[in-house]
Amino acid sequence: MVFDFFQPLEDDFLEFVQGLSNQALGRKVVFHSATDFPNIEVASIAIIGVLENRGIAQDDDVIELSHIRKEFYSLFPGNWDAQIVDLGNIVAGSSIEDTYYVLKTAVAELIKNKVIPIVIGGSQDLTYAMYRAYDQLDQMVNVVAIDSRFDFAKEEGLPAHSYLSKMIVEEPNNLFNYSNLGYQTYYNSQEEIDLIEKLYFDAYRLGEVCNNSAIAEPVFRDADLVTLDLNSIKSSDSGNFVNFIPNGFNGKEICVLSRYSGISDKVSSFGIFNHNGSKAESVLISQILWYFIEGYHYRSKEYPYGSKEEYLRYIVPLEDEELIFYKSDKTERWWIEVPFLTNINNKIKRSALLPCTYDDYIGATNQEIPERWWKAQKKNLL
Structure with missing residues (x-):
């Protein structure tokens, strides 16, 4: 041992x-x-x-x-x-x-x-x-x-x-x-x-x-x-x-x-x-x-342990696509959906939601794509 x-x-x-x-x-x-x-x-x-x-x-x-x-x-x-x-x-x-x-x-x-x-x-x-x-x-x-x-x-x-x-x-x-x-x-x-x-x-x-x-x-x-x-x-x-x-x-x-x-x-x-x-x-x-x-000792047991259905869902339309955000009522923390992460290696299925901030959501409503979301998408194409 x-x-x-x-x-x-x-x-x-x-x-x-x-x-x-x-x-x-x-x-x-x-x-x-x-x-x-x-x-x-x-x-x-x-x-x-x-x-x-x-x-x-x-x-x-x-x-x-x-x-x-x-x-x-x-x-x-x-x-x-x-x-x-x-x-x-x-x-x-x-x-x-x-x-x-x-x-x-x-x-x-x-x-x-x-x-x-x-x-x-x-x-x-x-x-x-x-x-x-x-x-x-x-x-x-x-x-x-x-x-x-x-x-x-x-x-x-x-x-x-x-x-x-x-x-x-x-x-x-x-x-x-x-x-x-x-x-x-x-x-x-x-x-x-x-x-x-x-x-x-x-x-x-x-x-x-x-x-x-x-x-x-x-x-x-x-x-x-x-x-x-x-x-x-x-x-x-x-x-x-x-x-x-x-x-x-x-x-x-x-x-x-x-x-x-x-x-x-x-x-x-x-x-x-x-x-x-x-x-x-x-x-x-x-x-x-x-x-x-x-x-x-203050962990909230949210994503990836919780269900997306427990969060408020916000859809932000962009010129070429739409971004989907989730907000927790419990902690008021934000996530953004990265759809391609669910379509490749099974090892990273649980990363389908990417943590983000409220400022990322506000930026998206002004047609600004969050940088971490963009990088996550690019990594799937490597």
Whole structure:
């Protein structure tokens, strides 16, 4: 069993948890100890640490995740009722591919059991292993990266800088859409930016998202896997002064994005990567985790779980065709129908409705076609 490869949490950490207030989050979580392994069949969320940093480090840097756990489990939960388990750590294998295999298999097993894995790394190339977990689930995958870079670097570079290239090129190709939130133009070549456009992927500059974080909500609503590069957060807010980052999301903005990803009915895995091991950065990471779980507890179980008949339907006639929008009475969120998605690969039947905003609807009434709808149509013709 793949979970046999997981390292239990150390006794001194478990003693720390026992010393917390009875109301603290750590007192309500089931931990992997030397004698017990949590029952994933009754869990809703599973925390996994991955002690693998070879994707970004040239040497054998020691990854320290206990700071994050101590900060996180010292927080107080909201009015949550879902069972959270901490499965301990995946230790770096003999090769980086060994680590990928254990993480991939574990994530797939958890998702099959309707448990959301939250993976804390480690280098961001672990996103590739999480993506490969969906190979066993017979579905196309939408990936959202909160990142200042596209990670399109050449294969001979560090894996954390080139994992997206592998996801696009390697078989089986289950990647339907990639969305980047917060890219900074000067970190990405024009060739990479052009490639994003050519593949009809979505990319939002840092300024766009900071000026209106609500534009990110429909992007998360259509995501299966969300990956967060901590280098997308500016150092003055993250506490990362190992690698100084002058520009990026602030603490409030990154927690808003984390909550959006948690509240999405479709997101089934979440990863936080490129932690530098410092205590200072651990404080913000713990709050990012908290907001994801807070969002999870406010999921509304709408599309793809609900029925389209439960929504208000709006038909907008255009010059050559008509656009069909749906609005939820429950949450007032909007979707737009993408008809071709139901006529091709069965794997993506459930993506027949594309999340959108009220502004997209208003734009359509003024004969403006929503860009994400247009890109979704183009992808079907590739």
